[in-house]
Amino acid sequence: GGGQQRAPPEHGRGAPRILVRLRFLRLRAGAGLGARAPGAQPRAAADPGRGRGRGRLPRERELELHRLRDPPLSVPTGGGRLELSGSAGCAAGGCRDAWASEALLVVLRAGPGRGSGTELQAWAPGSALSGEPLWAHTVGPEAEGEDAPGGEPQAGALPLLPGGRAYVSPRPPFYSPLAPELRARRLELGAEHALLLDEAGQVFSWGQGRHGQLGHGTLEAELEPRPLEALQGVPMAEVAAGGWHSVCVSETGDIYIWGWNESGQLALPSRSLAEVGKTAAGEASGLKEDGCDVRTAEGESGGLAPFIAIQPFPALLDLPPGTDAVKASCGSRHTAVVTRTGELYTWGWGKYGQLGHKDTSSLDRPRRVEYFVDRRLQSGCPSLRSHPLCTRVGSFFSTSSPTPVVSCVVDFSCSDRCEVTSPLWF
């Protein structure tokens, strides 16, 4: 169930209020909204030479990752069985990219003939990519040509389509155009919002804003992509969207985070965790941005601890000194970050072991996943370089090793449910 946050009535005292249904929001009435700039100073660039390149797996490796999420797959794990949900295993030829959600599997495939462009197909997850797709859309060859030099469309960009002119979503409208002026480089979808990163490193957001996930300092919805003024002047390298929260990583390795903090997914003190005795409030919580704190409560130590339910504009996150973030990924209510030195930090909702800390606790501050430190990965797979892929209750992390690593998978439809709380070599 939800945490304790605050909400205004949806239509005043008259209509059924969201409050009564316990979807709480923070209200900041009047001039308080949006008036405060974050004021956080990004750390000085530690490595000015570092570009925006992201270490990616070769294309077919990415497809394997996506497919692993879909087919039922049994892996004995010494006492339990681990199964993945989804369609039957399949080999899909000519796939350049794939993107999966519970309701839809989207595949980007080479068109039938040379020069005929790429086809975007949407499949029901259970279809095993056989039969007819739910719908298909040809992405014109001109869109591809604009991309990387060499003319190949960038894989791994879904739900953003090659050329950055449109994106797909699991809900109607399934195919949405984007203004070309946006020069979209990357797009991420939350449960009810969207984040876009452009070529210049500017972040845009739109959609529902009731949980502060848009980052504009209000709880209002935005119909069109709106730039985050708070982040202007700080070029971003990566964006990630959780269910109701947003993360971005600057070119200099700083993390900015905003949105809903009901399970500590913003790494800010969370009241619901405090009630279970697990919050980091009372210690230095790394809160740089005095976003919206208001309520204070007595922590166990007797000190006052501010709880943040909703952070409506970006806050700078503190990782241990000297660590630079490279990539971020979000599950619905948890967050994972990979650093330049190959360390993995996770925090947020942990009930299904998705944080990888060998327990099922939620966390409201970053904690390093010790598995990768303990195991001293072999050369050839020196560290986690990229691609944490976080789902609702699982996390997948890929390394440069041949096989990807699974943190925890819970499939809502399998019979032998097994919680894996430590990373598991697949």
Place this chain on the structure above:
Amino acid sequence: MAEGDREPLAGAGTLREALRALLPPTKEELTLQLGERVERSVVRLLQEAVELFCGGRGGECLQASEAILDYSWEKLNTGPWRDVHRDWRRVYAFGCLLKAVCLCEEPGDAGAVAAALRVCDMGLLMGAAILGDILTKVAAVLQAHLPSGKRPAPGPAQEQPHEKKARHDRVWIPDVRSERTVPRLRCPSLQHFRKHFLVPGRPVILEGVADQWPCMKKWSLEYIQDVAGCRTVPVEVGSRYTDEEWSQTLMTVNEFISKYIRDEPRDVGYLAQHQLFDQIPELKRDISIPDYCCLGDGDEEEITINAWFGPQGTVSPLHQDPQQNFLVQVTGRKYIRLYSPQESEALYPHDTHLLHNTSQVDVENPDLEKFPKFAEAPFLSCILSPGEILFIPVKYWHYVRALDLSFSVSFWWS
């Protein structure tokens, strides 16, 4: 019996039987009919949970119902509430049902029954009716099986809270004689009410209509605690919902009374705008629906009945509602001010979508520099006392402050 005591309940077997008797006998009947919005994998999960339950594998069923609850909870929190598909709320309610029953399967302790009741209440608050409103019935059975230690003894020698308050707070009672008052009528006929008040949209206080309702005599703190004490309800904390510090939380009625009514509360807590009478049918028998509601278009089922229960000092800021309202006062008095919709401009509504029906002005302490037109806006006022009904026409702006420990019941109708 202390909280969380691990003694098994005497009569735990009868609780299990009573719960089983409420559930449909076959697996097929214990299945929800769901539309396309709910993904196949979730439907499979529901089926699996039922299988586990019917197969006596309570521990695994509990795990499955947790997954059902976590998944559907996320759906309930996606998009505006009015757009949440009813099927997801039914799935959530179903998860609550299974979890509550599984919690009571073992010869459990008192804590398990209280936890199960809380789960039922969450299903009633956030879910939608399933299987013939089964959650209400399960909740009633659970409530009856809570050990007597959990329900506060209906006590003699309990100090009346309002006496205690009077020692500490001096409430400001407005002098309504100097203000234009709401007209009062004793038992007007339906036609008279319609012609002179409903159609032209004019407020009136109706006397002699509700003063014989059972609630007027029965509802005391002790009675409320007896009937509803262990039930979980939403409580608003903070002086008014336009404040920054305002928040909403869940607690049992007992906790609400002890924290925000009896024990020298630090904050203002208000059990406001909650359909308590759907949750606890026993209380519904103490009230009636005013006959004048039949002048409306809707069915009786479409009338929304809300409870408003709180200490002296609760405030509802000036706002308007999209339906007609009968506000029935049961206990304590409320100071109410009413502004016509024609005065809306002088009331400076917020321009945000979320608060567009709420005025920015603090009625009893207006900032006239910021809101100059407010000073000249005409209004009606009254002190509403037990047994009286205030008719608030649709869209009529109203401001309410409780002068005493107060319980009101509102009827929203169209």
